[in-house]
Amino acid sequence: MSQFAINLLFVGGSFALYIGIAIWARAGSTKDFYVAGGGVHPVTNGMATAADWMSAASFISMAGLLASGGYANSTFLMGWTGGYVILAMLLAPYLRKFGKFTVPDFIGDRFYSKTARVVAVICLIVASVTYVIGQMTGAGVAFSRFLEVPSSTGIWIAAGIVFLYAVFGGMKGITYTQVAQYIVLIIAYTIPAVFIALQLTGNPIPMFGMFSTHTESGVPLLAKLNEVVTALGFRDYTADVDNKLNMVLFTLSLMIGTAGLPHVIIRFFTVPKVADARWSAGWALVFIALLYLTAPAVGSMARLNLATTIYPEMAGQVEDYQEALANPILYEERPDWIRTWEDTGLIVFTDRNNDGRIQMYNDANPGFQPIASELGWEGNELTVNNDILVLANPEIANLPGWVVGLIAAGGIAAALSTAAGLLLAISSAISHDLIKNTINPSITEKGEMLAARISMAGAILLATYLGLNPPGFAAQVVALAFGIAAASLFPVLMMGIFSTRVNSKGAICGMLAGLISTLLYIFTYLGWFFIPGTNMLANVEANWLLGISPLSFGAVGAMINFAVAFAVSSATEEPPQEIQELVESVRYPKGAGAATGH
Amino acid sequence: MADDKINAAEYWKANVRLITGCMIVWAFVSYGCAMLFRPLLSGIPIGGTDLGFWFAQQGSILTFIGLIFFYAWKMNKLDQKFGLGE
Numbered sequence: 190m191s192q193f194a195i196n197l198l199f200v201g202g203s204f205a206l207y208i209g210i211a212i213w214a215r216a217g218s219t220k221d222f223y224v225a226g227g228g229v230h231p232v233t234n235g236m237a238t239a240a241d242w243m244s245a246a247s248f249i250s251m252a253g254l255l256a257s258g259g260y261a262n263s264t265f266l267m268g269w270t271g272g273y274v275i276l277a278m279l280l281a282p283y284l285r286k287f288g289k290f291t292v293p294d295f296i297g298d299r300f301y302s303k304t305a306r307v308v309a310v311i312c313l314i315v316a317s318v319t320y321v322i323g324q325m326t327g328a329g330v331a332f333s334r335f336l337e338v339p340s341s342t343g344i345w346i347a348a349g350i351v352f353l354y355a356v357f358g359g360m361k362g363i364t365y366t367q368v369a370q371y372i373v374l375i376i377a378y379t380i381p382a383v384f385i386a387l388q389l390t391g392n393p394i395p396m397f398g399m400f401s402t403h404t405e406s407g408v409p410l411l412a413k414l415n416e417v418v419t420a421l422g423f424r425d426y427t428a429d430v431d432n433k434l435n436m437v438l439f440t441l442s443l444m445i446g447t448a449g450l451p452h453v454i455i456r457f458f459t460v461p462k463v464a465d466a467r468w469s470a471g472w473a474l475v476f477i478a479l480l481y482l483t484a485p486a487v488g489s490m491a492r493l494n495l496a497t498t499i500y501p502e503m504a505g506q507v508e509d510y511q512e513a514l515a516n517p518i519l520y521e522e523r524p525d526w527i528r529t530w531e532d533t534g535l536i537v538f539t540d541r542n543n544d545g546r547i548q549m550y551n552d553a554n555p556g557f558q559p560i561a562s563e564l565g566w567e568g569n570e571l572t573v574n575n576d577i578l579v580l581a582n583p584e585i586a587n588l589p590g591w592v593v594g595l596i597a598a599g600g601i602a603a604a605l606s607t608a609a610g611l612l613l614a615i616s617s618a619i620s621h622d623l624i625k626n627t628i629n630p631s632i633t634e635k636g637e638m639l640a641a642r643i644s645m646a647g648a649i650l651l652a653t654y655l656g657l658n659p660p661g662f663a664a665q666v667v668a669l670a671f672g673i674a675a676a677s678l679f680p681v682l683m684m685g686i687f688s689t690r691v692n693s694k695g696a697i698c699g700m701l702a703g704l705i706s707t708l709l710y711i712f713t714y715l716g717w718f719f720i721p722g723t724n725m726l727a728n729v730e731a732n733w734l735l736g737i738s739p740l741s742f743g744a745v746g747a748m749i750n751f752a753v754a755f756a757v758s759s760a761t762e763e764p765p766q767e768i769q770e771l772v773e774s775v776r777y778p779k780g781a782g783a784a785t786g787h
Numbered sequence: 788m789a790d791d792k793i794n795a796a797e798y799w800k801a802n803v804r805l806i807t808g809c810m811i812v813w814a815f816v817s818y819g820c821a822m823l824f825r826p827l828l829s830g831i832p833i834g835g836t837d838l839g840f841w842f843a844q845q846g847s848i849l850t851f852i853g854l855i856f857f858y859a860w861k862m863n864k865l866d867q868k869f870g871l872g873e
Contacts, residue, residue, distance in 0.1 A: 255844075260840055260843060260844075263821065263840075263843035263844050266843070266844060266847075266848065267817045267821060267843065267847050267848070270847075270848045270851050271813065271817055271847065271851055273851065273855065274809070274810075274813045274851050274854055274855055277855045277858060277859070278806045278809060278810070278855075278858055279806070282862075396845060399834070399844075400833060400834025400835065400836075400841065401834060408835070409834050409835025409836075410834070410835060411834060411835035411836045411840075412835035412836070413835070415835075415836075427836045427837070427840045429825060429826065429839075430822075433822055433823055436822055437818050437822055437823070440817065440818070440822075441818075462873045463873065464859070464862070464863055464866065464872065464873065467855070467858065467859035467862055467863075468856075468859045470855055470859075471852065471855035471856045471859055474848075474851060474852050474855055475852055478848050478849070478852060481848055482845055482848060482849075485844040485845070687803075773795070776795075776798075776799050776802075777795055777798065777799075777871045778866055778871055778872055778873055779870075779871045779872065779873060
């Protein structure tokens with residue numbers, strides 16, 4: 190069977206499964222549509238949350254980020270997991286107790302203000318729409334690479350599948366497909382990683398293999414990796430970071446951004462009890478950690494594998510790295526996987542010094558220049574796109590064709606599951622918060638259900654359009670999504686629970702102050718609305734305020750939000766008595782009941 | 788009713804205390820061990836590198852999982868003790 194047929198079989202099989210679930214899990218009421226009926230088991234919800242959370246970026250790009258950045262990019266690992274601790278202790282149980290359907294629902298009721306609700310809806314839509322663009326393009330890329338269709342066709346197929354289970358099944362359909370998608374993606378991620386760990390270290394568990402001995406050289410794997418990358422003129426893989434303030438703030442922004450992202454929060458509205466929301470956050474993190482603990486192993490091992498493929502003499506015990514450096518492989522003798530990925534343009538070779546060999550080193554390092562000149566090298570000749578590490582893993586480890594098919598299905602599952610969660614957050618904010626609670630409160634249950642389905646269809650069309658015509662700044666907007674969630678949504682949610690004193694004026698001013706300060710800081714360095722050339726300062730560390738990068742500013746924006754909200758609230762009136770009672774009531778699990786409308 | 792109020796206030800205080808403790812550990816492993824105190828921990832070798840690196844790539848994630856389950860377990864006991872569970 191050809192590789193194409195195998196890929197088609199795996200991807201087609203997974204789609205048949207999702208459609209089967211869609212037919213089985215039709216939503217019969219708005220409660221089904223918004224919160225899957227409120228009866229999802231905490232472990233099931235944990236698994237669905239993990240799929241919801243782990244996007245195409247986690248599945249495809251995370252290992253590459255770690256491989257290229259080493260220690261410095263640990264921020265992503267800690268940031269994208271530490272948020273669940275905040276979620277479990279500061280938000281999820283109380284918002285579950287509150288028992289409504291959406292995140293703006295809580296903000297609107299707690300701050301007794303339509304303005305607050307609408308500001309929250311705007312923040313939610315901007316954060317979720319920017320985030321969903323990446324998922325659609327990610328699905329398109331996965332389709333085009335594995336199923337040999339144009340990426341625009343891939344995006345239409347992805348939209349069609351999501352349409353089937355999201356429009357008819359709502360949160361109920363999404364929840365159970367996400368469980369299936371999690372299983373597909375975790376198997377696809379783990380199998381190649383296990384084989385690579387076995388080959389390099391003899392240990393089948395990647396997270397342990399990473400800290401054990403590299404079989405071929407007899408040196409600990411990470412020590413070996415440090416030796417190899419420094420021999421090629423790069424920084425130590427485990428090298429420390431100088432700008433710790435920025436590292437701390439970046440991680441904090443990712444953590445509170447994670448906790449403030451509405452599509453993650455609403456997953457906790459689907460469990461039956463407050464206690465379940467707490468357990469469920471723990472299970473979600475367990476399922477996420479299965480991938481996030483494997484990713485650093487995949488990253489470090491793939492980096493070592495690549496270097497020793499190009500410089501075979503570096504693989505074993507090396508007396509003199511200078512000598513090992515002198516004999517990179519001949520371009521003609523490169524392994525097959527380099528050939529196949531060259532066809533996609535994601536690996537590029539240019540023989541700068543015309544010696545027929547592949548030289549891969551850090552040509553931006555002036556300290557390495559004398560060595561390179563002595564060897565007659567005229568620049569780095571091999572460029573490898575970070576994103577291929579996970580996708581090429583099965584080929585690098587010489588695994589059979591069905592593993593490649595599994596990776597194709599896994600990458601698509603990661604993109605679709607996150608897209609569906611985001612689309613539900615967007616459509617429920619429109620049908621529930623804007624239509625039902627702001628514009629037309631007298632709408633019937635049936636009418637709201639129809640509105641929810643139409644908004645979902647509209648959101649899918651918008652996401653498809655943006656996926657087909659991604660704005661030039663698509664890569665930067667994910668930072669924007671986290672910045673907005675961290676600086677605007679997270680602080681008001683937390684204050685709404687932990688303070689009885691913060692009133693509507695405080696919350697609205699706080700949200701706007703956090704949002705605007707973060708946007709201004711990002712736009713100053715990345716351009717107004719990301720239009721190239723309109724930035725007021727070059728985006729380099731020397732220009733950053735106190736060395737804080739625009740991507741790390743979400744945490745500062747959150748602090749501004751807190752400070753403004755408290756200052757304005759203490760200068761104005763106390764919230765009404767019934768609001769203070771509402772705050773009291775969300776703090777105690779007793780009488781949570783099921784999630785209700787109004 | 789008055790008893791209920793006092794009871795509830797006690798429960799909330801105990802919850803906030805528990806959260807504070809957990810958040811200190813949360814910050815200590817990630818911002819502490821994995822970042823700010825990494826140079827101090829550089830003398831402790833683990834699998835070819837230092838303890839701070841391990842905390843950054845594995846230790847903090849494992850601690851986070853432990854923290855959430857510990858919190859959920861303790862809160863279940865608090866819910867029962869104060870009769871505020873479901």
